[in-house]
Amino acid sequence: MERFAELLDRLVLTPARNGKLLLLTDYFATVPDPDRGYGLAALTGGLDFPAVKPAMLRTLTTERVDPVLFAYSYDYVGDLAETVSLIWPADGGTEAPALSEVVERLSHASRSDAPAVMARLLDQLSPSGRFAAIKLATGGLRVGVSARLTKQALAEFGGVEVQEIEELWHGLTAPYTDLFAWLDGKGPKPENAAQAPFRPVMLAHPAAEADFSALDPEAYAAEWKWDGIRVQAVAEGGVRRLYSRTGDDISGAFPDLVEAMDFDAALDGELLVGDPRLKTGTFSDLQQRLNRKTVSRAMLADYPVFMRCYDLLLLGQRDARTLPYAERRPQLAAFLAELPDDRFDLSPEIPFASWQELDDKRCNPPHPVIEGVMLKRKDSPYLPGRPKGPWFKWKRDPFTVDALLMYAQRGHGKRSSFYSDYTFGVWSGPTEDPVLVPVGKAYFGFTDEELRQIDKYVRDNTVERFGPVRAVRADLSHGLVLEIAFEGLNRSTRHKSGIAMRFPRISRLRWDKPAHEADRIETLEAMLPAG
Amino acid sequence: MMQPRDLLRSRPEGLYCPPGDFFIDPVRPVDRALVTHGHADHARAGHGSVLATRETLDIMGLRYGEDFAGTTQEAALGETVAIDGVRVTFHPAGHVLGSAQIAVEAGGTRIVASGDYKRSTDPTCAAFEPVPCDVFITEATFALPVFIHSNAEEEIGHLLTSVRRFPERTHIVGAYALGKAQRVIALLRKAGYNETVFIHGALVKLCAYYESVGVSLGPLQPATVEEDGAAPPAGAIVVAPPAATDDRWSRRFADPLSCFASGWMRIRQRARQRGIELPLIISDHADWGELTDTIRETGAAEVWVTHGREEALVRWCELNGIAAKPLHIAGYEDEAE
Numbered sequence: 001m002e003r004f005a006e007l008l009d010r011l012v013l014t015p016a017r018n019g020k021l022l023l024l025t026d027y028f029a030t031v032p033d034p035d036r037g038y039g040l041a042a043l044t045g046g047l048d049f050p051a052v053k054p055a056m057l058r059t060l061t062t063e064r065v066d067p068v069l070f071a072y073s074y075d076y077v078g079d080l081a082e083t084v085s086l087i088w089p090a091d092g093g094t095e096a097p098a099l100s101e102v103v104e105r106l107s108h109a110s111r112s113d114a115p116a117v118m119a120r121l122l123d124q125l126s127p128s129g130r131f132a133a134i135k136l137a138t139g140g141l142r143v144g145v146s147a148r149l150t151k152q153a154l155a156e157f158g159g160v161e162v163q164e165i166e167e168l169w170h171g172l173t174a175p176y177t178d179l180f181a182w183l184d185g186k187g188p189k190p191e192n193a194a195q196a197p198f199r200p201v202m203l204a205h206p207a208a209e210a211d212f213s214a215l216d217p218e219a220y221a222a223e224w225k226w227d228g229i230r231v232q233a234v235a236e237g238g239v240r241r242l243y244s245r246t247g248d249d250i251s252g253a254f255p256d257l258v259e260a261m262d263f264d265a266a267l268d269g270e271l272l273v274g275d276p277r278l279k280t281g282t283f284s285d286l287q288q289r290l291n292r293k294t295v296s297r298a299m300l301a302d303y304p305v306f307m308r309c310y311d312l313l314l315l316g317q318r319d320a321r322t323l324p325y326a327e328r329r330p331q332l333a334a335f336l337a338e339l340p341d342d343r344f345d346l347s348p349e350i351p352f353a354s355w356q357e358l359d360d361k362r363c364n365p366p367h368p369v370i371e372g373v374m375l376k377r378k379d380s381p382y383l384p385g386r387p388k389g390p391w392f393k394w395k396r397d398p399f400t401v402d403a404l405l406m407y408a409q410r411g412h413g414k415r416s417s418f419y420s421d422y423t424f425g426v427w428s429g430p431t432e433d434p435v436l437v438p439v440g441k442a443y444f445g446f447t448d449e450e451l452r453q454i455d456k457y458v459r460d461n462t463v464e465r466f467g468p469v470r471a472v473r474a475d476l477s478h479g480l481v482l483e484i485a486f487e488g489l490n491r492s493t494r495h496k497s498g499i500a501m502r503f504p505r506i507s508r509l510r511w512d513k514p515a516h517e518a519d520r521i522e523t524l525e526a527m528l529p530a531g
Numbered sequence: 532m533m534q535p536r537d538l539l540r541s542r543p544e545g546l547y548c549p550p551g552d553f554f555i556d557p558v559r560p561v562d563r564a565l566v567t568h569g570h571a572d573h574a575r576a577g578h579g580s581v582l583a584t585r586e587t588l589d590i591m592g593l594r595y596g597e598d599f600a601g602t603t604q605e606a607a608l609g610e611t612v613a614i615d616g617v618r619v620t621f622h623p624a625g626h627v628l629g630s631a632q633i634a635v636e637a638g639g640t641r642i643v644a645s646g647d648y649k650r651s652t653d654p655t656c657a658a659f660e661p662v663p664c665d666v667f668i669t670e671a672t673f674a675l676p677v678f679i680h681s682n683a684e685e686e687i688g689h690l691l692t693s694v695r696r697f698p699e700r701t702h703i704v705g706a707y708a709l710g711k712a713q714r715v716i717a718l719l720r721k722a723g724y725n726e727t728v729f730i731h732g733a734l735v736k737l738c739a740y741y742e743s744v745g746v747s748l749g750p751l752q753p754a755t756v757e758e759d760g761a762a763p764p765a766g767a768i769v770v771a772p773p774a775a776t777d778d779r780w781s782r783r784f785a786d787p788l789s790c791f792a793s794g795w796m797r798i799r800q801r802a803r804q805r806g807i808e809l810p811l812i813i814s815d816h817a818d819w820g821e822l823t824d825t826i827r828e829t830g831a832a833e834v835w836v837t838h839g840r841e842e843a844l845v846r847w848c849e850l851n852g853i854a855a856k857p858l859h860i861a862g863y864e865d866e867a868e
Contacts, residue, residue, distance in 0.1 A: 009799070022696075026696065068846050069846060069847065072842065082799060087677050416777045416806040
């Protein structure tokens with residue numbers, strides 16, 4: 001358990017992706033079975049112990065520690081798991097249980113004996129071990145590592161492609177002994193035992209990397225790029241699963257769509273909110289349905305989801321991925337015609353004769369939920385990963401706004417000596433006496449040289465400091481104007497401005513532009529989707 | 532028996548002894564000051580006279596120049612001096628080199644002002660000695676039951692493991708210039724690390740002083756040399772004041788990995804906020820267990836609690852039947868270490 005606890009401690013504080021990968025591969029290489037397998041399960045969200053609840057931990061602790069001292073401590077630390085792990089009156093011992101033992105005990109705990117099981121664990125573990133055990137038991141490690149990154153580390157550890165792991169993943173269970181045997185080179189590749197498995201998706205390159213003068217428009221089909229999330233709907237032998245683009249099973253969050261998956265096939269498409277016959281909802285509508293474990297009846301009625309399909313991977317027993325796009329597409333269309341039209345539709349193709357014509361259409365899309373166009377080579381099979389050439393995404397140009405730098409925060413890792421995270425705002429209130437209202441935060445889009453320049457500007461123009469944050473002088477006569485590029489706006493009740501920016505980044509430093517000429521909030525409000 | 536408040540009381544300048552007419556660790560210039568140790572918030576320049584240990588006087592001289600006070604007098608540990616009928620004795624506090632507790636005694640009442648202290652072992656200074664007393668004045672920097680410091684040797688072990696695991700990165704260890712920096716270096720040597728340790732300019736004089744009084748720190752080199760611009764090799768350990776580790780100074784090193792040796796590093800969010808990748812829980816202050824054990828050992832019937840989380844330690848004293856009150860003296864840095 002201590003080794004797993006140390007891994008969590010290091011992951012929390014390691015900002016760089018490569019550093020995280022190194023910590024993970026090191027863990028898989030040095031920790032024996034079955035512990036590393038349970039560690040893997042914990043990191044990929046594969047463990048669930050419903051009997052342990054945060055309130056129970058609080059009660060257990062205040063039975064042992066003065067409640068006033070506990071309250072002072074919790075107030076200071078701010079995190080329940082961490083407070084309990086540090087304040088728990090035991091030293092741990094030499095008999096600290098292994099991670100597999102901890103998992104074993106937690107999984108056999110009933111609601112009635114869970115407090116005793118948890119208390120005994122906390123007695124036997126060190127503070128770090130206790131923290132890890134509590135995070136494990138209550139779910140949500142929150143160590144800045146996605147399931148995807150963990151699988152990437154597994155792939156690097158075993159010297160295989162990450163798609164191979166994703167393809168196998170749903171047939172495997174903790175502690176993944178067969179998987180590790182294969183990755184160690186000591187066993188065969190596990191058979192895919194899952195029913196309705198995930199098939200690694202085909203990804204597109206940005207069109208900026210394409211040389212259009214060398215591409216024949218005749219060789220490509222085009223369709224709109226819808227602003228939803230990429231999903232894969234698989235139904236085989238009565239088993240139905242909805243996967244995210246990285247192979248996470250998200251069926252539980254979308255029972256309305258899964259119910260309609262009465263077929264034997266695997267479809268690739270975009271998950272959107274609305275009714276395809278009437279209305280396609282915005283990404284902000286879709287967000288109401290994302291990252292939920294359960295959905296209420298009201299949610300299902302107000303934000304129904306449907307799938308706008310653009311590819312066919314499996315039809316009955318037949319793998320369609322080897323067929324060229326030009327053959328898959330009519331089969332997909334014929335197949336979709338039989339499905340309920342409130343839940344499935346076909347992503348329409350865009351007729352075009354020249355790149356110029358397509359570009360015009362791209363810049364004037366017929367629907368607000370379109371974020372660009374997709375190009376697909378008609379003769380290309382469906383290939384996993386991101387092959388160069390067959391698919392391109394050609395996004396609509398981003399929106400831009402001129403905002404003023406208001407606050408700067410220190411970065412992490414390599415950028416820890418720089419003020420590299422910027423909060424920016426636009427003018428609001430009466431024109432003769434406007435005030436700045438923050439509208440977003442950006443921490444990339446600039447070059448290293450520009451970073452050095454902004455850092456110097458921040459240090460030279462600081463008006464106030466709050467820990468790692470500096471307030472930067474910004475008024476009508478003085479300030480740094482930043483051109484911010486972003487993908488869209490949503491309404492937000494969490495932000496003072498009432499606006500949340502999607503994917504903001506700094507596109508240009510406007511040293512030349514006077515502060516009072518930065519944009520006003522009305523400019524952004526006009527860009528908000530109706531409703 | 533003299534009432535404790537007649538022997539020592541807090542005044543805006545600091546802790547004052549009316550019968551002896553002196554202050555302990557005054558935060559403003561006064562005529563007569565007794566100083567527990569050389570950290571800047573306890574030892575200030577400009578007093579008429581200063582009574583302190585030899586090392587504390589030397590450290591003040593290094594930091595403020597030889598004329599930091601009108602006159603100075605050396606206090607030998609364990610020897611009692613009389614100041615206008617008040618008996619004053621310095622005892623080791625185990626905090627940093629030269630640090631002392633000051634026992635003040637008159638009219639049958641003894642109060643110990645412990646300054647800053649710790650109980651864990653430190654190869655760079657004399658160990659704390661509990662002094663029986665009627666009133667014990669304790670610091671409260673880490674006075675919450677969540678603060679349990681790790682074993683410092685184990686923490687140094689984590690640092691050395693990280694150096695092995697990331698040999699291409701320069702490990703910059705933030706450590707206060709007086710005490711913590713030398714302790715970290717001494718612990719590295721104890722763990723068998725014999726490579727040159729690179730030190731920030733602010734540490735040079737103090738490290739040389741530690742060496743001169745017999746605390747061996749092994750091969751040291753300035754981390755930055757202006758003339759030839761030679762940077763420490765990748766994988767080196769650099770020790771610097773905390774403010775320098777994440778500032779522009781650190782940009783010259785190969786892919787710096789930011790470490791911080793401090794009791795605050797027990798709290799993950801603290802490490803995260805500061806952008807610390809490798810927290811080292813090494814403290815020169817007593818943790819919760821040391822604070823409460825020490826209060827018991829002194830046998831004090833009354834405890835005065837100063838700089839830090841006073842309320843929690845006062846609460847613990849109440850639960851344990853010991854009279855206690857917070858002593859509000861402005862000017863000490865309860866967040867510093």
